[in-house]
Amino acid sequence: MKRSTIGLSAIVFATTLISAPAFSQEADKAPTDSLVLYSSHPIEMVDYYISAFEAENPGVKVDLITGGTGELLSRIKAEAGRPLGDVLWGGGAHTGSSAPELFNAYDSPVLSEIFPEFLDPAGFNAPPGAFTMVIVYNKDLVSDEDAPKTWAELADAKWSGKIQYANPASSSSSYAALVAWKEIGGWELVEAMAKNMTIVDSSSGPFTAVGNGEVELGVAYEEGAHRWLASGKVGIVYPSDGVTLLAEGLFRMKDGPNEANADKFADFILSQPQQQALVDNFPGRRPTNVNVSFPDSMPSANDLNVLPYPADAVTDQADWLAKWKDIMINTR
Incomplete structure (x- = not known):
């Protein structure tokens, strides 16, 4: 080769x-x-x-x-x-x-x-x-029982400052998560979740930070989250309110x-x-x-609540990211 x-x-x-x-x-x-x-x-x-x-x-x-x-x-x-x-x-x-x-x-x-x-x-x-996006949590910081089971739960004030998420403007996988949130609860839900989040540029940042015990929760792409499973330090949640595949x-x-x-x-x-x-x-x-x-x-695709990926998430991506930028400014 x-x-x-x-x-x-x-x-x-x-x-x-x-x-x-x-x-x-x-x-x-x-x-x-x-x-x-x-x-x-x-x-x-x-x-x-x-x-x-x-x-x-x-x-x-x-x-x-x-x-x-x-x-x-x-x-x-x-x-x-x-x-x-x-x-x-x-x-x-x-x-x-x-x-x-x-x-x-x-x-x-x-x-x-x-x-x-x-x-x-x-x-x-x-x-x-x-691929899909998941919630990953540190088992030393969050119990299996307390770990969020839906995306919407990430808007709870108890998670303020305890969630890491990669900027969707620089991460295509994070953009897929943003699409799911908008489909579930519109921009209102996105803004409520953003208030609790620390934003990073690298898509590997959230699962790495969670695995190292630097933060409680992360929004991570599936493969990255699974890399940490063997360590026994993290748990993975496939949110029941829906994922994009x-x-x-x-x-x-x-x-x-x-x-x-x-x-x-x-x-x-x-x-x-x-x-x-x-x-x-x-x-x-x-x-x-x-x-x-x-x-x-x-879980296989048959076992997940799969959300349709809307066509305008592709055609209007620039507009969606501009809206996200406004939300970022308003919630910092």
């Missing part, structure tokens, strides 16, 4: 490709021995799946380009006239539909094994995983040099064995395949 990390210079170089003449794609339809994967996920997990994919497809070698989802998407846009990559593994389900000119539609028999909640209405995403993104690039292998990789990641491996090897990662056995600590 060859690995590279994208940086500013790579993006600048890629932008020069916009004006480059498009080359013939006919040869790209023939079988190849390569796959170029762009990914923003943790290296440990990506390396695991690259090794497994190469073992199942002898002769195929994967080149990995890492970076933030935004960086990688910028690179793909810059390379649109002459695609160099095959698969983008990162971002959310909406990433593909936000730039449909860059990706191929995905239709595969394996989609019949995927929870309906995670299927992409726009038809681009091969949903490799999903969001699919992660995996997209096959249009006219990529190795389209057949891109198709194989998408099918491979969604297959039951690899989805089970996700659960077994990476605690807190949520599979999308219905045939996976979930650990006791992670």
Whole structure:
């Protein structure tokens, strides 16, 4: 496996490709021995799946380009006239539909094994995983009985200054929590909760602070919360008043040099064995395949009060974040 990390210079170089003449794609339809994967996920997990994919497809070698989802998407846009990559593994389900000119539609028999909640209405995403937001609490500071069971309970004055939450303007996972709160109780509930919260910039801040005993409660993304379970120091609550479940993104690039292998990789990641491996090897990662056995600590989608993710949470995100900024100012 060859690995590279994208940086500013790579993006600048890629932008020069916009004006480059498009080359013939006919040869790209023939079988190849390569796959170029762009990914923003943790290296440990990506390396695991690259090794497994190469073992199942002898002769195929994967080149990995890492970076933030935004960086990688910028690179793909810059390379649109002459695609160099095959698969983008990162971002959310909406990433593909936000730039449909860059990706191929995905239709595969394996989609019949995927929870309906995670299927992409726009038809681009091969949903490799999903996430939700949870309440995490420190067991030395909060008893299991006293831990909040709903989001709305975080508005109780007894939790003033005892909740840590990452700024949704800098954390996409925290934004998903904000969407859930607005769906449950509107901006009135959001403001009541915000009064009790300490706001941090990093999405890893809340579960880390709770795990270290620095704060009683945190609003955390699911995987991060589960990282602390083995320590015995934290408890996790899936709020009964509702959660949003969001699919992660995996997209096959249009006219990529190795389209057949891109198709194989998408099918491979969604297959039951690899989805089970996700659960077994990476605690807190949520599979999308219905045939996976979930650990006791992670309820399946069927066992949660799943809220619909409103379309205007995507189209009006800038307005929602502006409203959040006003609330922040008013509640500090």
